[in-house]
């Protein structure tokens with residue numbers, strides 16, 4: 001099915017100083033930044049990209065359904081965005097020298113092909129580009145790499161436990177392919193693992209940490225504690241049960 005987000009957009013070239021969303025795509029098959037479905041916007045953030053002051057966009061849609069996800073309202077790819085890209089471009093024009101960059105988060109931001117045009121435009125305006133991703137779409141991530149300065153990459157589990165977290169089959173392959181790609185590209189990356197105690201054992205976490213370090217050369221791996229707020233009732237109950245048993 002071709003969604004609104006997969007349609008080709010307008011394209012063209014303009015001087016970087018002109019803040020126009022019509023200047024964001026370089027060929028006829030690439031959607032323009034205007035096509036981006038933006039579900040939410042944190043205009044000022046100091047915690048989404050280490051040591052940077054950024055504006056953060058939460059992009060609509062994700063192919064996975066992680067046990068602990070607290071972004072359920074933005075997972076459906078058919079839901080249209082609520083923030084026009086032009087509003088973001090207008091803010092950037094006013095924040096030259098005051099913001100370090102833009103973080104594209106989600107949902108799964110690489111799901112949207114228009115992200116390439118948006119990232120290119122952000123770079124053209126002189127800002128850095130950060131990306132939060134689970135690596136579900138390595139081919140689209142590859143197209144983005146030239147415009148990305150920093151990646152916060154979620155690696156959720158050792159490969160054999162991956163689908164238990166994402167609740168989608170075959171999810172480890174694209175995630176680890178994306179990790180390999182980012183490491184090879186030499187882009188600054190922080191790998192993050194939200195430790196879900198309803199699925200992962202301490203031994204799983206150790207195996208993952210060793211795999212990331214020894215096989216992929218990851219130096220910055222952060223373990224995060226799962227948060228129950230915003231998760232499903234089913235998950236909150238499972239978490240409570242695990243905590244009681246622990």
Ligand code: SF4
Nearest residue numbers: 062064065066069107
């Ligand atoms: S990848 Fe992120 S946004 Fe998607 S379901 Fe998992 S936790 Fe939620």
